[in-house]
Each structure stands twice: as structure tokens, then as C-alpha cells.
Amino acid sequence: MTTAFRERVRVALANPGLQQALDRNAERRRAAWGPAFASLPDAQETRRRAAEIRRRSVAELPTLVDRFVDRVQQRGVIVHRAATAAEACSVIVTLLRERQVRRVVKAKSMLTEEIGLNRALAAAGLEVVETDLGEFIIQLRGEPPAHITAPAIHLRREEVARTFEAHLGMPYTTEVEAMTAAARRALRSKFLEAQAGISGVNFGVAKSGTLCLVTNEGNGRFVTTLPPIHIAVMGVERVVESLADLSVMLDVLPRAGTGQRRTSYVSLLQGPRREGDADGPMERHLVLVDNGRMEMRDSPLSDILACIRCGACLNACPVYQEIGGHAYGSVYPGPMGSIVSPGLWGTAAFGHLATASTLCGACRDACPVGIDLPEMLLRIRAEREEQGRPPFWMRAGMKGLAFTIGSPERFRAGLRLGRAVFRLLPRRGGWIRMLPPPLSGWTAVRDFPPLAGRPFRDRWHTLAAQPIDLEGGRLSRASEASAARPSDSSDLRSRFVGAARDIGCEVVETSWDQLPEAIAAYAEGPGTREILSCEQGPGPWRQLLTSLEDLGLNVVLAGSEGRAQPERYAGASLGLTAAVAGLADAGTLVLPSGQGRSHLASLLPPVHLAVLRAEDIGPSLEAWLPVDGHRWLAQESTMVLVSGPSRTADIEMTLTVGVHGPGRVVVFVVEKSPEAGG
Amino acid sequence: MQADLFITCLIDAFFPHVGESVVRVLQRAGVEVGFPAGQTCCGQPLFNTGFRDLARSQAQRTLEVLEKTRAPIVVPSGSCAAMIRHGYLELFQEDPIWRPRAEAIAARTYEFSEFLVEVLGWEPPRRAPMSLVYHASCHLQRGLGIEAAPRLLLERACGGPLPVLESECCGFGGAFAAEHPEISAAMLARRLGQIEASVAVWVVAGDVGCLMHLEGGLRRAGSGVRCLHLAQVLDGSGESLA
Numbered sequence: 063m064t065t066a067f068r069e070r071v072r073v074a075l076a077n078p079g080l081q082q083a084l085d086r087n088a089e090r091r092r093a094a095w096g097p098a099f100a101s102l103p104d105a106q107e108t109r110r111r112a113a114e115i116r117r118r119s120v121a122e123l124p125t126l127v128d129r130f131v132d133r134v135q136q137r138g139v140i141v142h143r144a145a146t147a148a149e150a151c152s153v154i155v156t157l158l159r160e161r162q163v164r165r166v167v168k169a170k171s172m173l174t175e176e177i178g179l180n181r182a183l184a185a186a187g188l189e190v191v192e193t194d195l196g197e198f199i200i201q202l203r204g205e206p207p208a209h210i211t212a213p214a215i216h217l218r219r220e221e222v223a224r225t226f227e228a229h230l231g232m233p234y235t236t237e238v239e240a241m242t243a244a245a246r247r248a249l250r251s252k253f254l255e256a257q258a259g260i261s262g263v264n265f266g267v268a269k270s271g272t273l274c275l276v277t278n279e280g281n282g283r284f285v286t287t288l289p290p291i292h293i294a295v296m297g298v299e300r301v302v303e304s305l306a307d308l309s310v311m312l313d314v315l316p317r318a319g320t321g322q323r324r325t326s327y328v329s330l331l332q333g334p335r336r337e338g339d340a341d342g343p344m345e346r347h348l349v350l351v352d353n354g355r356m357e358m359r360d361s362p363l364s365d366i367l368a369c370i371r372c373g374a375c376l377n378a379c380p381v382y383q384e385i386g387g388h389a390y391g392s393v394y395p396g397p398m399g400s401i402v403s404p405g406l407w408g409t410a411a412f413g414h415l416a417t418a419s420t421l422c423g424a425c426r427d428a429c430p431v432g433i434d435l436p437e438m439l440l441r442i443r444a445e446r447e448e449q450g451r452p453p454f455w456m457r458a459g460m461k462g463l464a465f466t467i468g469s470p471e472r473f474r475a476g477l478r479l480g481r482a483v484f485r486l487l488p489r490r491g492g493w494i495r496m497l498p499p500p501l502s503g504w505t506a507v508r509d510f511p512p513l514a515g516r517p518f519r520d521r522w523h524t525l526a527a528q529p530i531d532l533e534g535g536r537l538s539r540a541s542e543a544s545a546a547r548p549s550d551s552s553d554l555r556s557r558f559v560g561a562a563r564d565i566g567c568e569v570v571e572t573s574w575d576q577l578p579e580a581i582a583a584y585a586e587g588p589g590t591r592e593i594l595s596c597e598q599g600p601g602p603w604r605q606l607l608t609s610l611e612d613l614g615l616n617v618v619l620a621g622s623e624g625r626a627q628p629e630r631y632a633g634a635s636l637g638l639t640a641a642v643a644g645l646a647d648a649g650t651l652v653l654p655s656g657q658g659r660s661h662l663a664s665l666l667p668p669v670h671l672a673v674l675r676a677e678d679i680g681p682s683l684e685a686w687l688p689v690d691g692h693r694w695l696a697q698e699s700t701m702v703l704v705s706g707p708s709r710t711a712d713i714e715m716t717l718t719v720g721v722h723g724p725g726r727v728v729v730f731v732v733e734k735s736p737e738a739g740g
Numbered sequence: 741m742q743a744d745l746f747i748t749c750l751i752d753a754f755f756p757h758v759g760e761s762v763v764r765v766l767q768r769a770g771v772e773v774g775f776p777a778g779q780t781c782c783g784q785p786l787f788n789t790g791f792r793d794l795a796r797s798q799a800q801r802t803l804e805v806l807e808k809t810r811a812p813i814v815v816p817s818g819s820c821a822a823m824i825r826h827g828y829l830e831l832f833q834e835d836p837i838w839r840p841r842a843e844a845i846a847a848r849t850y851e852f853s854e855f856l857v858e859v860l861g862w863e864p865p866r867r868a869p870m871s872l873v874y875h876a877s878c879h880l881q882r883g884l885g886i887e888a889a890p891r892l893l894l895e896r897a898c899g900g901p902l903p904v905l906e907s908e909c910c911g912f913g914g915a916f917a918a919e920h921p922e923i924s925a926a927m928l929a930r931r932l933g934q935i936e937a938s939v940a941v942w943v944v945a946g947d948v949g950c951l952m953h954l955e956g957g958l959r960r961a962g963s964g965v966r967c968l969h970l971a972q973v974l975d976g977s978g979e980s981l982a
Binding site for chain 2: 068071072075380381384385417418419420421422423424426427437440442443444445446447448452453456460461463464466467468469470473477480490491492493500501503504506507508509510511512513514516517518519521522525526
């Protein structure tokens with residue numbers, strides 16, 4: 063194990079392309095982390111609460127999971143509990159076979175990597191397509207993910223271009239936008255043809271029975287909406303108690319992971335499609351996987367169960383930056399992986415990863431839920447020592463050291479012996495050029511300091527006796543400069559508009575009278591007269607749709623035939639939705655699904671036009687989700703929070719918009735409406 | 741004001757000049773300095789490599805030595821101070837006798853710059869201008885959360901804004917450097933590049949562990965840049981690290 067690790071490390075260090083890619087990841091992600099948290103009113107307090115919520119969840123896990131399962135079942139989701147990876151795979155394979163499924167689309171999920179689901183599905187003769195851009199790339203290349211949130215982080219654009227040339231039959235191009243567009247085209251038909259969609263779950267909410275999925279590209283929305291069957295695969299530890307808890311987790315997860323205030327999409331999924339709903343799967347399944355987690359609660363590593371898989375520790379880690387994800391030889395790399403891997407699969411196979419850390423603590427600082435990763439690495443090292451796993455030289459060396467420092471007399475004798483040995487070694491400028499093994503690694507690239515002729519303990523007495531020369535220096539209390547925080551503007555509307563523009567939305571402030579023309583202005587130009595609209599909306603919505611037709615637009619109502627038919631909407635270049643709320647903290651639009659509210663209007667066309675009443679703007683997700691959000695979720699089967707255009711940075715960390723969802727989002731903020739039916 | 745020094749084994753054995761500067765600076769700040777007899781090493785190498793039984797005996801020995809004192813204990817190393825303040829508590833987590841003893845010592849243990857700034861509120865005298873760059877060592881900055889104190893001291897001593905290297909580990913990590921020399925070397929190379937780019941002549945830090953690693957790398961690379969402990973800058977002794 064250890065030698066294989068060492069070999070992979072050497073390969074990684076010798077790969078200049080990989081080194082460049084890793085540096086780029088570290089640089090961008092670290093730069094984004096600070097400003098993202100600074101945008102919270104009190105980042106420290108939010109992190110403290112997030113940490114407390116996760117600890118509470120882990121402490122009460124068995125009862126919380128039971129409540130969660132009950133609630134999810136009441137929502138009409140079919141729940142399967144799997145104790146092991148093999149059991150989880152077999153549940154899923156059986157379920158798909160029984161329904162004669164042949165084609166499956168998947169949204170990125172580390173848990174499905176952990177349980178080896180793709181292998182199991184392929185062995186059962188199913189066609190599985192990964193739809194996250196990064197996962198899609200590495201699936202074509204037959205590689206495992208190199209990072210838990212950015213799977214293709216190890217590749218340069220030239221390598222992706224060659225992969226696409228070979229597998230998608232497209233001409234070689236290193237244009238990231240062209241490659242993204244090719245993936246979009248290749249995957250769009252897969253979404254339409256798939257008979258089942260498989261996704262992970264970021265958080266499950268016990269009280270409301272909600273499955274929360276956090277994505278940026280929009281593929282997760284397709285996977286959980288279009289195919290007739292949706293299977294959500296979730297680790298048991300990812301439960302939180304309430305929607306209020308969820309809102310705190312959603313404040314920290316994207317900030318820590320990608321430096322975003324909110325990901326482009328937050329899907330809140332509950333039951334399957336109900337009678338009259340515009341879209342959604344006919345069946346929704348939840349496969350709840352234990353695979354060693356409950357047992358880990360009683361181990362010294364239990365705190366890692368609080369981990370929310372944001373990837374911040376990987377981005378912060380200087381060792382990960384040098385060796386990348388594949389070197390770890392585990393599905394979970396980096397600091398969290400060095401604890402999760404031995405936690406799940408034992409120290410015999412993965413304990414050595416805990417030695418590959420300087421204990422610098424960058425991971426602990428970056429962790430949004432306050433996990434003391436270095437402390438747990440130390441516990442794994444202690445367990446390894448109890449099992450006699452450290453190499454012989456280290457065991458001998460540490461015993462020798464312990465003996466030497468065990469008394470001042472032996473320490474002094476040790477120094478004398480050391481000086482005698484050091485005298486035999488080659489030096490330059492007083493420093494030693496070459497040490498024998500096992501310390502030869504040190505002198506391969508560094509000099510080693512000589513032992514002092516007279517140690518400090520022999521100099522102390524003369525030092526203490528010297529007269530004190532009191533030149534300069536003053537005693538005074540240092541005053542602390544307190545940084546003033548810029549005061550929050552109370553104007554919700556202008557805060558919303560500012561935040562929405564920050565994340566790449568276009569915002570048009572208008573009135574109901576002028577709204578039809580404002581919308582029609584986006585239909586100028588050839589081939590853009592078809593607009594896919596939700597049937598339902600606030601204010602004089604029907605009147606608005608009639609006015610748009612009068613202005614020459616061809617309005618297609620999504621889901622008006624009882625079930626949305628995506629293949630019929632391919633011609634629409636505009637999608638029109640009505641947001642039930644706008645959240646000023648991150649420029650977020652809230653779009654519930656259900657009768658007359660198809661997901662597809664905000665997902666299929668390349669431009670998403672969203673109407674938002676000014677009076678529906680609220681301050682934050684934290685304030686909205688437990689109150690109004692709770693009401694909506696009680697009525698509807700699903701809801702999505704949209705924050706800006708569909709985006710990815712999966713190729714060379716280059717931000718590209720419009721992967722699977724719309725590349726343009728226009729928000730029409732409408733003045734208080736005249737009373738009218740919708 | 742009295743204070744007792746836990747000098748650390750690296751300073752004792754390899755860098756006694758640093759220890760002398762520490763004593764002189766404390767004396768100038770009006771401190772009557774003591775050096776508890778019998779001290780050797782805090783046991784951190786044993787703890788960090790997982791040899792907890794050996795580390796526990798060494799921690800007990802060190803606690804017994806330090807228990808003979810009453811004054812604040814000053815440690816001129818973020819790493820060793822963190823071991824006494826945090827590591828010992830982890831070692832004796834479930835020990836009803838040693839845990840409170842470790843807590844009592846931890847409560848009066850201070851890292852050198854922290855003691856000067858937070859406890860004494862001492863302002864150092866102005867020194868001749870030097871071309872410095874500060875390396876925030878991991879255990880000082882992250883392990884103990886001491887960020888402002890060493891920078892404040894250096895800024896006052898040198899009379900100007902202090903250039904600071906990006907907060908990143910130098911790649912030493914104790915036994916890590918011997919166990920994973922390739923990774924350690926890659927981290928060191930990155931750090932040396934940053935040092936060269938800073939055009940400073942001296943690298944200053946509060947931990948001789950990081951400094952011996954960095955200076956070893958600088959010497960091997962043929963660089964003229966040298967390292968100093970914070971106390972040596974405040975002391976203005978003009979002596980080198982080793």
C-alpha cells in the first residue's frame with residue numbers, strides 16, 4: 063500500500079500538466095473562499111451554527127434517520143435501506159431490472175463512486191451516462207474522479223479536447239465553450255431517452271422529508287425531473303433536522319466548496335409527480351446507504367461524519383496541491399479522504415494516508431463545519447502505531463528519541479554522541495550536506511544544521527548573571543484596531559438587484575403594463591419567437607401571455623397536456639417562469655413545481671426569463687426557507703432555487719455558462735401589481 | 741514580572757543563539773527569567789508520529805519539571821507551545837489525574853510573541869532597517885491562532901510595514917520530511933520560490949523547526965537568503981540562526 067502510494071506520488075510530482083492544474087485549482091479556490099464567507103453578516107457565527115447542527119445530527123443519527131425515513135415515505139418516496147455497498151448496488155440493479163430500464167443518466171455523486179455503482183450497473187448490462195461535465199469527461203477516459211467536487215481537475219484543456227475528438231467525433235478544439243457545447247448536445251438526447259435518473263443527495267431534512275441537491279450545471283435537475291424513475295442515493299449521515307438547519311448548511315456548503323454564495327441550482331425534492339403536476343418522475347426512490355457509517359459513530363473518527371463533502375480541505379491542503387487526488391488511491395482524497403478512507407475501509411488499507419500531512423491545519427481552518435482534521439490524522443497515526451505499522455527505522459528512532467529525552471543526563475549524553483557522529487559527515491558553511499538513511503531524504507534537497515558546540519543549557523548560567531541592558535522598549539497595552547463592517551442597506555429590492563447582477567443575471571425593473579414589451583424585446587431576431595411558459599403565475603399572468611401572443615410570440619405552455627413533453631419544446635429559445643420569491647442575499651429565484659409550473663421552462667431553453675413581483679423579495683434563504691419555504695414545500699412535490707445561469711468550471715477552472723440549463727437568466731422585477739386572477 | 745523558559749530541544753541543541761536572544765529580549769522587557777532544570781523535549785515528535793505511550797511518559801516528565809515553577813511559562817516556538825497547550829490535553833483526555841495537571845500548565849503557557857504582546861504589552865525598540873519577510877508558521881498561526889503579535893513586534897522593531905509570505909506550510913512537518921521526502925521537497929521548492937520572489941534578505945519566523953527547514957533549502961539552493969528567529973530580530977544581536 064505504502065509503496066504504491068509513494069509510486070503514485072512520484073508520478074504526480076513528475077507530471078507538469080497536473081502540477082499546473084493543481085496550482086490553478088488551489089489558487090482560484092483559496093482566493094474565492096474568503097470573500098464568499100465575508101458576504102455573510104456573521105461568518106463565524108454561521109460556521110459555528112453549521113458545526114453545531116452537524117454534531118447534533120450525528121449524535122442523534124439513529125432516531126433522526128428513522129424520522130426522516132417516515133417522513134420521506136409519507137411523501138410517496140420508496141425508501142430502501144442498504145447496510146453495505148454491495149447491498150446498495152444490488153437494490154438499485156434489481157429495481158432497474160424489474161422496471162426493464164436499459165438507459166440511465168447520472169448526476170455526480172461521490173457516494174455512488176464509493177459503492178462502485180457504475181461498475182455494478184455496467185455488469186448488469188445497463189447503459190450509464192454521467193452527465194456532470196467533469197464526470198462525463200472522466201467517464202469517457204475511464205478514470206476515477208481526482209477531486210470530490212471537481213472530478214476532472216487533473217486535466218488540461220488539450221487532454222479534454224483529445225478525449226472529445228476521440229469519443230464525440232468532434233473536430234479538435236481547445237475552446238472551452240465549444241467543448242462544453244458539445245457535451246451539452248451529446249447529453250441532451252441522453253436526458254430525453256433515459257428511463258431512469260440516479261443522483262446523490264447533499265442533505266436530507268428529517269422534519270419535512272425533503273431531499274436537497276446542490277448543483278451548478280443543471281444536469282442534476284434533468285436527472286431528477288425528466289426520466290420516469292428517479293433514484294436518490296444518500297449516505298445515512300447526511301440528515302439534518304429541519305429546514306432552518308438546512309438553510310444554514312446551504313449558507314456554508316457552496317461558500318466553502320466553490321466560493322459561491324449559492325450554487326446555480328438548489329433542488330428541494332420530495333415526492334414523485336402527482337396527478338396534475340406538469341412534470342417530475344412517476345417514481346422516486348431513496349437508497350439510504352450505511353456502509354460502515356453507523357459503526358464509525360463509536361470510533362475515534364466519529365467527527366468526520368459531520369463532513370459535508372464540500373472539498374474545501376482539498377483546496378486548502380498544500381499536500382493535495384502537490385500530489386493531486388489520484389495519488390491517494392481512494393475515492394476520497396485529500397485531508398477528509400485520509401480520515402474517511404481508513405474510517406470506512408480500515409487503517410490496514412488506508413491508514414498510511416494519515417502520514418502524508420504536515421499537520422499544518424489549513425484544512426481545519428477551511429472546514430465550514432469545524433472538523434479538527436489534524437487531530438483525527440494524529441489518532442489514525444496512533445492506531446497505526448498500536449498495530450505496529452510504522453516502518454522499522456521510525457519505531458527504532460522514536461524509541462531511541464524517547465530514551466534520550468527521558469532524562470537531562472541522557473539528553474546531554476545524546477548531544478555529545480550526536481556531535482561526534484556529525485563531525486564525520488561532509489559539510490559546507492558549517493551545515494551538513496549528507497545524512498545517512500533514513501534521514502538521507504532530508505539532505506537530498508536541503509542542508510542540515512550542525513549540533514551546537516555548547517547547547518543552550520550550558521550557556522544559561524552566564525546569561526542569567528549578565529546585567530540587564532534596558533535599552534529602549536516600552537510597556538504599554540497594545541490597542542486593537544476594530545474593523546468597521548459596512549452597514550447593510552435595508553432596501554431589499556436594490557440588494558436583490560445587486561446580488562442578481564453579481565452572479566450574472568440581467569435585471570429589468572418594470573411594471574405590469576410594460577412587462578409584455580420588455581419580454582418581447584428578448585424575442586427579437588430570427589428563430590426566437592417561440593417562448594416556453596409556465597401556465598401559472600402571479601398577477602395578471604393569463605393577460606400577460608395573451609399580450610405576448612399579440613406581440614407576435616408563439617407561447618407554448620409547458621405541461622399543459624397533463625405531462626410536460628420536452629421533445630416538443632426543442633424549438634423554444636426562451637423560457638418564461640414566475641418566481642414565487644426572490645432572495646436578496648444571493649439574487650436567488652424560488653420556483654416551485656406542480657400544477658401549471660413545469661421545471662422545463664427554466665431548464666430547457668437557452669434563455670430563462672423570470673418574472674418576480676417586487677413585493678415577493680425577501681432578505682435571505684435563512685429567513686425564507688423555514689417559514690414561506692416550509693409552506694410551499696408542504697403543498698408541492700419539489701422546488702428549485704435558481705441563482706444565476708447554469709455554469710461549470712470543470713475544464714481548467716474556466717467558468718463557462720449554459721452547460722445544461724440556460725446560459726442567460728433575465729429577471730423582470732415588477733412593481734406592485736393591480737389585483738387580478740392568475 | 742517573572743517568567744520561566746521552556747527553551748525547546750531544537751533551540752537547546754542546534755540554535756542556542758536563538759535561546760540567548762530570547763532571554764535578552766525578555767530581560768529587556770523587564771522579565772526576571774528562570775530556566776527550570778531537568779527540561780529536555782516536550783515529546784511532540786513522539787506524539788505526531790503516533791507513539792502515544794512514549795509521548796505520554798515524556799509529557800508527564802515535562803509536566804513534573806514545569807510544575808516546580810509558579811510563573812508564566814514562555815516557549816519560543818509555536819509548535820512546542822501548541823503541544824503543551826493542546827497536545828497534552830489530547831494525550832490525557834481520559835486521565836482523571838494527569839488531565840487537570842496538564843490543564844493547569846496549559847493555562848499558564850505562552851508562546852514568546854504572545855507573551856510579549858498580550859501579557860506584557862511590550863513595545864520593542866527600533867532596530868536598524870532590515871530586508872525581512874515574515875513566514876507565519878502553521879502551528880503558531882493556525883494551531884494557536886497567534887497571528888497579530890509577531891507581526892506587530894516586527895513592524896515596531898523595523899519601523900515599517902512587514903512583507904509576509906503567503907500563509908502556506910514550508911513542508912517540514914517533523915517526521916513527514918523523512919517519511920515523505922518527495923512531497924516535502926516539492927512544498928519546500930514552492931516556498932523557496934516565494935522567498936526569492938520577495939527579494940528579502942532575511943526570512944523571519946517564530947519556529948526554528950520551519951527555519952531550519954527553510955535555511956537548509958536556501959543553503960542547498962545556493963541562495964544568499966538566511967533565516968532568523970523573531971527573537972533575534974528583536975534582540976538585534978546580529979547573530980545568524982546557527
